[in-house]
Amino acid sequence: MMEWLQPIQNLLGPVWLPLWTAVKIMLIVMPLMGAVAYLTLAERKVIGWMQIRIGPNRVGYFGLLQPLADGLKLFMKEIIVPSGSNKFLFVIAPIMVLMPALAAWAVVPFNAELVLSNANAGLLYILAMTSLGVYGVIIAGWASNSKYAFLGCLRSAAQIVSYEIAMGFALVTVLMAAQSLNLGEIVRGQHGSYGMLNWYIIPLFPMFVVYLISGVAETNRAPFDVAEGESEIVAGFHVEYSGMAFALFFLGEYANMILVAFLTSIMFLGGWLSPVPFLPDSIVWMFGKVAFVLFLFLWFRATFPRYRYDQLMRLGWKVFIPVSLIWVVVVGAWMQTSYWLW
């Protein structure tokens, strides 16, 4: 594939590498933004069907142009900067939410060859990047100079920080099983002759559940969307934002959702590996698994009522963290015996 690019490479010389990397980054970010746009449509459609409604069906055939219309609407709206707010931080906060959500994609492998940076410490990098997202939330709440935004930001940030710990421990079991921090190696570690029985979801099932639920909580999705909590505080940290600045928070949230879906399928569902041994491994499996996990996200939202804040904290600290700590020990002991088959 790279042969026909050779003349351009020779022509550009030292500029080639940064330019080519930028092209690759765009090749990841543009489809991601498209996926984010159509995930919002999918969400409204799926939840609509679950509630025996039709969902958006006016803009374009089957409502397919609805995300574009929404985007245009948000783009035309005025961005209001509250007086008494800290202007610089107020503007930079939505960017701080979106930036780590995009940066984490650098190490995500799509199939055996397709990855921007095949970093050795990929899993650690993902953890570090996702832990930065909370800054946008905190800064947005503080810079708005509003009590409601500030309360919302405290709730949201405490929630994100709490669930990060359980999430981290769930990932520790994965890296123990795979014996590598490289996401590509983690998928390859799940390769075997029994198809889906070789995936880490079988030995690490409790961790899969912990990771998935923590992922829902990390991305501030229902039933853990106390940051928005329209029945109590009416949109938390982003209550003062309007127009495109507001939309950036949601771009970040949906990009994070897709990221969690990708990571779940890479670490527990065998990434691009085929679920049955007689079919070839392909990137199609990867997207199929991601779509399934994303559907779970939407399904959760349509099904569960919102958690109360203290119950949410209890679940994170008193249930998930002990369970994941115990499972780290169990997996460690299990791997020393001959019954470890993965």
Added chain:
Amino acid sequence: MSFFDVVFYLFACITVLAGVGVVVARNPVHAALFLVLAFCSTAGIWMLLEAEFLAITLVLVYVGAVMVLFLFVVMMLDINLVQLREGFWRWFPFGALLAGLMVFEMIWVLGSRQTADVSRAIVHAADYSNTKELGRLIYTQYVYPFELAAVILLVAMVAAIALTLRRRSGVKSQNVAEQVKVRKADRLRIVKMESEPKVNNK
């Protein structure tokens, strides 16, 4: 100047400027955010030295966890700047002395012959895993110091929790286990009764 040098000086400049920002920023939240910036650019410098594990851990632990909690506290403080700056010139000589001492120490260590020729990191092959090597060293050669540090941290953690633990009387709290154990029969009584005869109201 190679690409490597450009990146190094860029990160170094950002680190130093952010460090200055921490000290001179009027608003404590701005100071904390400058500190975050300093951590991030230091992580960049460590990345250049191929210490990817340390670099990412710096971001993960200090930026992602410690500074978040710091910001939490700092944001809620009601700080009187005038009061804060009161004893500035009184303590200035002491601070300057401390800073001078640290500069001297750094020059001493970095300039000595023992630490000579560390201007470039040792370049490893692409499949060399910094994380694996560190783990191997920590759990073999340095296992006792490592475990000792872990125990000290654990003690500190227990102590911190014990310090804030206080019992209050008259606090209402849920017993979740009890709530979960509740069955239908505990709350609901189904009464079987004859249907009432139809009353003819005229």
